[in-house]
Amino acid sequence: MTDTTRSAFPVGTILGYPRIGRRRELKKAVEAFWGGTITADELEAQAAELRGVTRERLAGLGLGRDDASIPESFSFYDQVLDAAVTLGALPSRFAGLADASGHVDLAGYFTIARGEGEHAPLEMTKWFDSNYHYLVPEIGPETSFRLASDRIVAEFEEARAAGFVTRPVIVGPVTFLLLSKPSDEAPEGFRSLSRLADVLPVYQELLARLAAAGAPWVQLDEPALVSESIEDPRSEVLDAVRSAYAALGGAAERPAIFVAAPYGSLDDALPVLAASPVEAIGLDLVRGTVPSGLDAATASALAGKTVVGGVIDGHNIWRGDLEAAFGKLTSLLALSPDVAVSTSTSLLHVPHDVDDEPALSDQLKSWLAFADQKIGQVATLAVGLVDGHEAVQDALRAASAALADRQAAPGVRDTAVRARTAALTESDFSRGDYGDRLAAQEEALGLPFLPTTTIGSFPQTGDIRRARAQLAKGLISEAEYLGLMRDEIKRVVDLQEEIGIDVIVHGEPERNDMVQYFAENLDGFAVTQNGWVQSYGSRCTRPSILWGDVSRPKPITVDWSTYTQSLTEKPVKGMLTGPVTILAWSFVRDDQPLGETARQVALALRDEIGDLEASGIRIVQVDEPALRELLPLKRAAHADYLDWSVGSFRLATAGVRDETQIHTHLCYSEFGVVIDAIRNLDADVTSIEAARSRMEVVHDIQTSGFDHGIGPGVYDIHSPRVPSVAEVTELLETALAAIPGRQLWVNPDCGLKTRGYDETVASLKNILEATRVVREKA
Ligand code: GLN
Numbered sequence: 001m002t003d004t005t006r007s008a009f010p011v012g013t014i015l016g017y018p019r020i021g022r023r024r025e026l027k028k029a030v031e032a033f034w035g036g037t038i039t040a041d042e043l044e045a046q047a048a049e050l051r052g053v054t055r056e057r058l059a060g061l062g063l064g065r066d067d068a069s070i071p072e073s074f075s076f077y078d079q080v081l082d083a084a085v086t087l088g089a090l091p092s093r094f095a096g097l098a099d100a101s102g103h104v105d106l107a108g109y110f111t112i113a114r115g116e117g118e119h120a121p122l123e124m125t126k127w128f129d130s131n132y133h134y135l136v137p138e139i140g141p142e143t144s145f146r147l148a149s150d151r152i153v154a155e156f157e158e159a160r161a162a163g164f165v166t167r168p169v170i171v172g173p174v175t176f177l178l179l180s181k182p183s184d185e186a187p188e189g190f191r192s193l194s195r196l197a198d199v200l201p202v203y204q205e206l207l208a209r210l211a212a213a214g215a216p217w218v219q220l221d222e223p224a225l226v227s228e229s230i231e232d233p234r235s236e237v238l239d240a241v242r243s244a245y246a247a248l249g250g251a252a253e254r255p256a257i258f259v260a261a262p263y264g265s266l267d268d269a270l271p272v273l274a275a276s277p278v279e280a281i282g283l284d285l286v287r288g289t290v291p292s293g294l295d296a297a298t299a300s301a302l303a304g305k306t307v308v309g310g311v312i313d314g315h316n317i318w319r320g321d322l323e324a325a326f327g328k329l330t331s332l333l334a335l336s337p338d339v340a341v342s343t344s345t346s347l348l349h350v351p352h353d354v355d356d357e358p359a360l361s362d363q364l365k366s367w368l369a370f371a372d373q374k375i376g377q378v379a380t381l382a383v384g385l386v387d388g389h390e391a392v393q394d395a396l397r398a399a400s401a402a403l404a405d406r407q408a409a410p411g412v413r414d415t416a417v418r419a420r421t422a423a424l425t426e427s428d429f430s431r432g433d434y435g436d437r438l439a440a441q442e443e444a445l446g447l448p449f450l451p452t453t454t455i456g457s458f459p460q461t462g463d464i465r466r467a468r469a470q471l472a473k474g475l476i477s478e479a480e481y482l483g484l485m486r487d488e489i490k491r492v493v494d495l496q497e498e499i500g501i502d503v504i505v506h507g508e509p510e511r512n513d514m515v516q517y518f519a520e521n522l523d524g525f526a527v528t529q530n531g532w533v534q535s536y537g538s539r540c541t542r543p544s545i546l547w548g549d550v551s552r553p554k555p556i557t558v559d560w561s562t563y564t565q566s567l568t569e570k571p572v573k574g575m576l577t578g579p580v581t582i583l584a585w586s587f588v589r590d591d592q593p594l595g596e597t598a599r600q601v602a603l604a605l606r607d608e609i610g611d612l613e614a615s616g617i618r619i620v621q622v623d624e625p626a627l628r629e630l631l632p633l634k635r636a637a638h639a640d641y642l643d644w645s646v647g648s649f650r651l652a653t654a655g656v657r658d659e660t661q662i663h664t665h666l667c668y669s670e671f672g673v674v675i676d677a678i679r680n681l682d683a684d685v686t687s688i689e690a691a692r693s694r695m696e697v698v699h700d701i702q703t704s705g706f707d708h709g710i711g712p713g714v715y716d717i718h719s720p721r722v723p724s725v726a727e728v729t730e731l732l733e734t735a736l737a738a739i740p741g742r743q744l745w746v747n748p749d750c751g752l753k754t755r756g757y758d759e760t761v762a763s764l765k766n767i768l769e770a771t772r773v774v775r776e777k778a
């Protein structure tokens, strides 16, 4: 292909669209397949139908039918897994799933994602600083690469048959390798990036296939270029970008290449991409800024490419400042005459449609833009780019008016809340000396050596969900609901007493979700009805909308906790979600620094903790599973983040007496990365995931000199497997070998809400038996 035959990049596009469906159709279809009620062919047919409906909708919203502006961003489970199966890059334990050509069928694909029997699934981890989780490919010297799936080509052809020319999307080679981890076979020090040269021919073959199918453009997502890898030196990453795009760009038969770099700014990767033969580069101009101060070579190279300005926030739901977005596009015109408008990231992170939310007030809705509204914004800005500002000024003004209305609306700024945060001093953030606290708590609580507890939730049974649904529909009264929940709490307390657990929880039956529950009970939040967002696979969450100043109209959990404490002599652990996690798992206002919003949430929680303490609750857990997730991708931003995130946790928890024990819970095992943050939380006890990695984390705990209470999980609650007494005993002994016994707590990895009762009871009994064994030996 020569330049003259290339079709122009579309003036307006998006990097990706939610694939779960407006009514979670994909979730339902996939789960039906897993449950055996539909066949693979039926699942394929339903997915094809969903893709068809999606393309029609995107065209209806203003994306072109035949100019490659509609991204082909469907996935049955995860786009990184899709790249792995496309490249045939599977760990050896899954070799049996592939046929002679390396192809894996749908059932096999899901086995890799979810595990089966002896086959542990691929590990799952957070996708950049979002709450989406991807599957981590495993690469070693033994991994063979070949084009093992033509799904990407087939979906393009499917679209074509329906009258569309779409833009295939795949994770780019550098990001694919950077996100991979070494396989079991890989020697110490192996880095996946060393396999780049072996991956590129497969990408070349794929590009050739797409070109043959008639695809004018392909999108290669390279978000890893905006973050700083810990293992891979930046110079090697940049070298990889250079050679990857020289190779792909140099291929004879290929579509035009659009490299998208969502979630941050490209920085020193921009000159490298500019110097490469790719035709279009996508910049995230919500997180990053319009590049300036470019060297002459980069400037002249960029001038020959399409610069795609990601000015519409793909990560949050605000209608935002369209005038400012248009301004950014205008300044891009100084870099290249060929500018297009896009979203900053895939719209995967936002719900489908504001118009699907009849319960939200019209005023709030006028401030919002979900995926479909954002496409409308892209379409507007595209018109502006082509026809000039005047052509779209009404739409830009309407957005500005909505923004002004939002700034002035009651509740967005609450004087009482502002006065409280303004009056905070150093001492509001600190508790007394840890040694004094420990002595006071040992005295007050009288817990045994290796105290046992759980993370908070017990299985959410069908009965519990039904009761909640009936209450929502008005089929049962508030009093009846309360009665049902109290019965459930009593059952859970009795069960814990019977098993012999030392610190009791109430089981969280009244909570639909650990963030939404608090959002529903605090001022400043709204909740959606259909605002589902994919978290991983078929799992979706419905983030709340934090739109205004946050305060607590009345106590939230106190009645539940005191009722629970009335049922037992043992200490009951109050259970709250921390400020960072509430922010991370909500759509948060973007009109003030996150730290300010976090302090408001922290003060509401501080009042709650004070009320719990005053009514006799001696232990309070404040969950912060999202502490790691919000860690900025650029190291330069870490200090500021850790300052406000850790500060808000401390603000929430520092108001209690020495003898009141504060716990926190973190959902991951990457202790080392955030050890200073964890230490600075100054929680008396921290529970952390550890079972899947067989207690690897205790090594980090030991070397870090962490000296507060710590409960490395001994039960992997992500699996239905029941750990044996011997297994838990071994884990506890591993922990004890590294950590002084006085610090050690015994608990599962995380909450039990997704587990069934049978395996939960069996597992907890084994944990208690193992604890007895280890206590006796000590
Ligand atoms: N307390 C919560 C529970 O047990 C914690 C959940 C989490 O860490 N994600 O469910």
Ligand code: ZN
Pocket: 455, 625, 665, 666, 667, 668, 749, 750, 751
């Ligand atoms: Zn957890």
